[in-house]
């Protein structure tokens with residue numbers, strides 16, 4: 001059996017897994033996948049670019065019996081060209097397939113189908129028209145993303161959802177070109193834009209967009225704007241603050257051990273907390289408290305006894321009549 005220290009190497013929850021999968025996108029992924037589940041849409045899930053598994057683990061949480069999640073990643077093998085090599089060296093140098101598998105298995109009993117290869121091979125591995133959801137997050141260079149978008153179009157079901165990562169980040173202009181090219185020339189219809197990702201479909205965007213708008217407008221942690229561009233309705237969602245109501249997330253099979261209960265200090269042990277009398281709130285109450293303080297103790301005790309008896313009587317009357325038990329003195 002693993003010791004507490006060994007267990008601690010495993011992610012205790014999804015946010016312990018390294019990656020670039022922010023809370024608003026966790027909410028949006030979950031919403032799209034749960035809508036498909038509600039509508040009885042069946043199909044496989046696909047991710048190009050899994051890194052340490054952060055988004056793949058959430059996708060795996062939505063897999064149902066008979067469906068397959070396929071992830072494709074180089075996982076440290078030689079990239080196909082110099083630009084892709086530079087990208088990998090800069091951002092993914094610590095990645096190993098073992099790290100992905102260890103993270104994934106911390107949340108799920110079985111691994112997804114893994115294609116350890118360049119993303120352009122994915123159409124040899126997954127059958128056309130079989131996927132309901134595809135996340136494109138592998139290379140961020142134009143030529144690769146252009147190819148990945150073409151592959152997603154072939155592999156998705158007619159109303160399937162494709163998600164393009166980093167479609168407008170400063171450091172990924174190639175994704176922006178490929179994404180808007182797909183919208184303007186390759187039939188992709190945007191459903192929603194988050195700060196990092198474009199969600200689209202080659203089906204009819206209107207029903208899903210309407211439902212999504214209604215769902216997002218119910219939330220007080222997401223700001224939504226709608227505008228038209230080149231004949232497309234663009235729904236933009238933005239996280240309002242740092243705290244976002246999370247979707248249902250998979251639980252780790254290695255949760256972090258609960259913190260040990262705090263040991264009380266000897267001083268706290270020796271002196272149990274004493275009930276303090278309530279502070280007088282009104283000038284009248286304060287004057288009465290002062291009067292009781294300056295009277296001889298024997299008189300003060302008699303007054304307090306008398307008032308306690310009066311309060312007990314008032315409480316008994318209120319219980320019988322359903323009142324609050326409060327009475328003016």
Ligand SMILES: C[S@@+](CC[C@H](N)C(=O)[O-])C[C@H]1O[C@@H](n2cnc3c(N)ncnc32)[C@H](O)[C@@H]1O
Nearest residue numbers: 019020021049051054055073074118119138139
């Ligand atoms: C941005 S990371 C993926 C992040 C992950 N989806 C997440 O949300 O945490 C990009 C991944 O794509 C992989 N990658 C880069 N170029 C690739 C290529 N040409 N084919 C397949 N995978 C590639 C990298 O190894 C890296 O793991």
